[in-house]
Amino acid sequence: MKNSYSRREVLKLGVGSMALAAAAGAATLKDSQAEERTTPLMEFNRYGEDLEKHLMLRTSPIAVKMLEKESDIPEGAIRPFKDRGYHLSQCQAFAMSRREGTTVAMLNEDHWCPAPLIAYGTVKRTDDQIQQGQTYDSFPYGKYVGIVTAPLKTANFMPDVVIVYSNTSQLRALILSMDRAESSQINSRFLPPSCSYSVVNPMNTGRCWVVLPDPGEYERGLGTEDEMMFAVPAVRMETLIAGLIKNEKGYFAYRNHHPFMRPDFPRPEFYEQMFKSWGLDSR
Numbered sequence: 001m002k003n004s005y006s007r008r009e010v011l012k013l014g015v016g017s018m019a020l021a022a023a024a025g026a027a028t029l030k031d032s033q034a035e036e037r038t039t040p041l042m043e044f045n046r047y048g049e050d051l052e053k054h055l056m057l058r059t060s061p062i063a064v065k066m067l068e069k070e071s072d073i074p075e076g077a078i079r080p081f082k083d084r085g086y087h088l089s090q091c092q093a094f095a096m097s098r099r100e101g102t103t104v105a106m107l108n109e110d111h112w113c114p115a116p117l118i119a120y121g122t123v124k125r126t127d128d129q130i131q132q133g134q135t136y137d138s139f140p141y142g143k144y145v146g147i148v149t150a151p152l153k154t155a156n157f158m159p160d161v162v163i164v165y166s167n168t169s170q171l172r173a174l175i176l177s178m179d180r181a182e183s184s185q186i187n188s189r190f191l192p193p194s195c196s197y198s199v200v201n202p203m204n205t206g207r208c209w210v211v212l213p214d215p216g217e218y219e220r221g222l223g224t225e226d227e228m229m230f231a232v233p234a235v236r237m238e239t240l241i242a243g244l245i246k247n248e249k250g251y252f253a254y255r256n257h258h259p260f261m262r263p264d265f266p267r268p269e270f271y272e273q274m275f276k277s278w279g280l281d282s283r
Helices: 005-038 039-056 078-084 090-100 113-120 126-131 169-174 200-205 213-219 236-246 269-277
Strands: 062-067 104-107 146-153 159-169 187-189 210-213 227-233
Touching: 005 062, 039 159, 039 169, 039 236, 062 213, 078 126, 090 104, 090 146, 090 213, 159 169, 169 227, 187 200, 200 210, 200 227
Parallel strands: 187 210
Antiparallel strands: 062 146, 062 159, 104 146, 159 227, 210 227
């Protein structure tokens, strides 16, 4: 038997359908607008939050951008000499950004250490300086006028490089969360100046770099004895964070790694498979 509806019921059904359709359309539009409001900069800010959360970092990862002209200095940045009447080394500017949350722009007159001036190509390197061992990689002279840094989670500019300060356990967890093809391309540097190798080399090579903080980081930049620097080109950040989140509950995740000393300890499955292939106890 067919359902029969009065004219009033038909009208009610029609209005209800239109209301549902309108509501669905509005929800779709709202979702679309929300997606449009997520800018690349907002994504990078979120990367900063993710790094701090998953690695339980003590200080904020910093966004680093090289400045081609003075007008590129972002709003709210402080100039140490111009605004405060004192000079800083670059490692101190890094420290202000990661510890105090300050956006710091460093041009020639703000610096108090020669290494970054040479490395960033804002002064000419002399023959005497080359003979004295100032032979680390640098940007071409005149390409940039300075550098700006800020906490990644609040930076109001797109970075060229992200620098993560971590202890060795956090660094290990971060590297082990990376895709094997990515992690196999990591470079490292254990000699000064760390302000050069953590900025110039990642930008020039497009690769991630593990850098040992130099004496300036420890003496003047308030670095701790267990810290390492991990510098990531901006183009590598998306896959880095994806791997970190994917492995959040994995065996090598920082939160899941705890020291212990006991025989016949629980082992990852691939340990057991390897031992089994050698005819050794696998469980």
